[in-house]
Amino acid sequence: MDFFLYSKVGQMLLAVLALLAVVVVLLGGARLADRFAGRSRNFWAAVAFAGPAAVLLGVGLVYPAIRTTIMSFMDRRSENPVGLENYRWIFTDPASLQGFINTFWWVILVPLVSTTVGLIYAILVDNSRFEKVAKSLLFMPMAISFVGAGIIWKFVYEYRGAAQEQIGLLNAILVQLGFEPLRFLQDSPWNTFFLIVVMIWIQAGFAMVLLSAAIKAIPGDIVEAARLDGVNPWQMFWRITVPSVRPTLVVVLTTIIIATLKIFDIPRTMTGARFDTQVLANLMYDQSFTFGNNGIGSALAVMIFVLVVPVVVFNVRQMIRNREVRGA
C-alpha cells in the first residue's frame, strides 16, 4: 500500500487503477439501467456515459470561467468589488500596453509568415522524390515543446562581446561577414521579432501539413483543364491553387492566430519577458501568480477570451458558408 501512496510511480498506477474502477462502475451502471429502468433507461445510460465529462467540464471550465469573470471586477484578493478598475489598469499601465503592442505584432506576423512558408514549401516539395523526408524536416518542430524550441533558438541567438569567439550561429555568421555581433534578445524593439521567429519556426510545419493535404485534394480535371488553356505557373498558383485551398487557408490562419494570442512559453523561456518583450498571456501569469493580483490577472484572462471570440466566430461563419456553397 505504501508503494501506491508514497512513490511517484505508485501514485501514477493508482490513478490509472482508479480510472479503471470508475469506468467499470459506470459501465456496470449503464448495463443495469439498460435492463431494469423502463422509460428513463436512455437517460441513465447517458448519465453513466457522459457524467464524468460533464463533471470535468463543469469543475474545470464552466465554473472557473464564470468565477474568473467575476474576479476581474474585484480587488487583488477577490474580496471587494472595484468596478472597472482592473480594466482601467490594463489599458493604461505602460507594461500592459507594451504587452498589447507586442501581442499585436505576434498575431499579425506569426500566422502570415508561417502560412506563407508552409504553402510555398508544400507546393515546392509536392510529388518530389524526397517529399516525405522534406515534409518531416519542416514538421519536426511541431513535436518539440515551446520551452525546448526556446532553448534551441536562445542558443542560435547567443551573444558574446566582439573580442570573444562567438558560439551562437547567427552572431558567428555576422562576425564572419565583418559586422558587429548583435544582442538579439536584449535590444528592444527588435528582440520581440526575434522571438516571433521561433513561433513561426514551430507553426510553419502545421500550416504545411494541412495545406499540402488540401492541395492534393484539388480535383485533377481542374488542373488538366487549366493546363490545356495554357496558364502559366503564376496564374496556376493564384487562380487554381489558392482559391481551391481557401477554406483550409482560413482554418490554418485562424488556428495559428488563436494559438499565438495565448503565447506564453517562448518569451518566458527566452527573455523572461524582460527587455520589453512582454505579451498578454505572460503578463496574466505574472500578475496572477508572481504578484498575486487576482483582479488584474483575471481581467487579462478575460481580455484574451474577448480577443479569441471574434476569430472563432469568423471561423465558424466561414464553415457554414462553405457548407452552403457545397450544397450540403
Added chain:
Amino acid sequence: MSVAPANPAITEPGRSRSLPDPMRATRRSAASSAKARLTSRIGSVVAIVIAILWTVPTVGLFISSIRPEGEIRTSGWWTFFTSPSFTLENYQEVLFGRASSGALSNFFLNSVVITVPGTLIPLVFATMAAYAFSVLEWRGRDTIFVVVFALQIVPLQMSLIPLLRIFSGTAAADAFPYLAVWVAHAAFAMPLATFLLHNFMSEIPRELLEAARVDGAGHTSVFLKVMLPLLVPAIAAFAIFQFLWVWNDLLVGLTFTGGNNAVQPLTARLAEMAGSRGQDWHLLTAGAFVSIIVPLIVFLSLQKYFVRGLLAGSVKG
C-alpha cells in the same frame, strides 16, 4: 499551447476521411504542375534553404550537447566537424548531478507521472461522452453538445486561478500532489476530445450498432465490443496528440504544481534553468535534448497517426 477551437471546416464528418494521406505522394496535382513549370531550379533552392533553416538549429543543439563543456564555452558547435570530440558527461551531470545542475532525472519521472494519467483520463472519458452524444438518444442532447463544442473557446487562462483554488490546501492535494495537474489536463482536453471522437463515431454506420442492439446487446456491450474496435485509429490519433500536448505543456505544469519542485514537469524545470543558468550551455543543450527526445521518438514512429489527428481536428493552440 492551450485549448483552441477545433477546426470546424475539417472536423466535419465525412470530409476528414476523404483527405489523402499528406505524407504520401500519389498523383499529379495543381501544385506539382505549377512547380514543374516554375523554373524548377529556383524552386529547389528555395525548398532546400527552408529545409536547412528548419533543421540546423536543432542539429546545433544536439551536437553541442555531446561536446565537452570547455569546448562549448570557447568555440561554436560547427567546429565539431573539423575537430570532433565527444562526451556524455553533460547528460550525466544534468540528469543525475547535484540539484543545482538540474537533477533532471527526477523531473523526467515527474513528466511521465503527469503525462500517463493526463492522457488516459481525458481519452477514456471523452470516448464515453462521445458515445452518449452520438449514439444514445436523450432529451437536450444536441443543445448540450453545442455547449461542449462552444467551450473550446474558453482559453486556459480563464480557468487557472479558480481551478487552482479548488485544490489548494485540501487534504487530497496534500496526499496526491499530482491530482490537480491530472484534473486540469483532463478538463482542458475534454471539449476538443469529445468533439473529435463524436465526429468519428457519427461516421460509423448505424446499421452495425442496430444489428447488435437487435441481438439483445446493451449499450455497454455495443460500446465495448462494436464501437471501440472500429474507433481504434481515431483513439490512437487523439492519444498521441494529447500525449504530446501534456508532455510539452508549460503553463498547466507550472501553475498546478504550485512551484513544488518535487512534482514539476521537465518543461518547468528547463524554463527555470534557461533563466537562472542561462550561460551553462553544456547543461541547457543536454537538458533540452532530454525533454525533446521522447516526443520526437513518438512523433517519428507514429507520424502517420499524428498527422491524421491534425487533419481531423486542427491543433490545440
